[in-house]
């Protein structure tokens with residue numbers, strides 16, 4: 001029997017948001033309803049701005065002959081990860097953060113671990129269905145302040161869908177790193193399957209608060225310090241503090 005070589009310590013951590021850094025309930029019960037409630041007023045006020053009009057044109061291209069707001073509401077109902085919807089939601093959230101009506105949620109173990117990984121030279125990146133602009137807003141509005149300087153890269157559905165391995169190959173190529181040096185963190189097994197197919201190391205976040213079911217197909221952790229312990233990253237000692 002040949003021994004399997006142990007995976008090298010990751011040089012990049014690529015993290016999902018919903019169910020991984022932040023509660024699913026924050027996204028589903030705060031962010032999504034905020035965007036839904038503000039949609040029509042937002043379209044009336046800002047629909048003529050070039051950046052908004054560009055996304056509305058993309059909605060019409062994908063769903064010709066239908067009323068734009070109706071299409072967007074339908075996608076919201078399905079939680080469809082469609083790029084123009086995600087871009088428009090991000091623009092609506094921007095107003096909410098700017099008005100102090102939104103503040104991002106992070107699990108308490110996340111920020112100390114991100115700081116510790118960043119300090120030790122690990123490159124931090126995000127891959128979420130939320131637009132890059134929405135990701136920057138979220139990490140820019142934590143209770144601990146602006147976390148965006150900790151991050152090296154942000155990726156959204158413009159690199160492809162999260163359940164397709166090609167998306168992870170594009171991310172690795174964009175970072176100029178072998179996929180095997182990248183650790184992808186997500187609560188969704190199908191996303192982890194795709195990342196593993198592309199050669200990334202993977203860990204499923206199984207957060208009790210989110211009711212995540214362990215898939216049994218990937219390494220598992222219930223917090224970021226537990227991820228640290230499994231993958232040789234700093235911050236494992238914080239397991240006892242959170």
Ligand SMILES: CSCCC(=O)C(=O)COP(=O)(O)O
Nearest residue numbers: 017018128129130134135138
């Ligand atoms: C930038 S936070 C909003 C996340 C979002 O819009 C979403 O659809 C959740 O996507 P994820 O890929 O983080 O599960």
Ligand SMILES: [Mg+2]
Nearest residue numbers: 016018019187
């Ligand atoms: Mg997720």
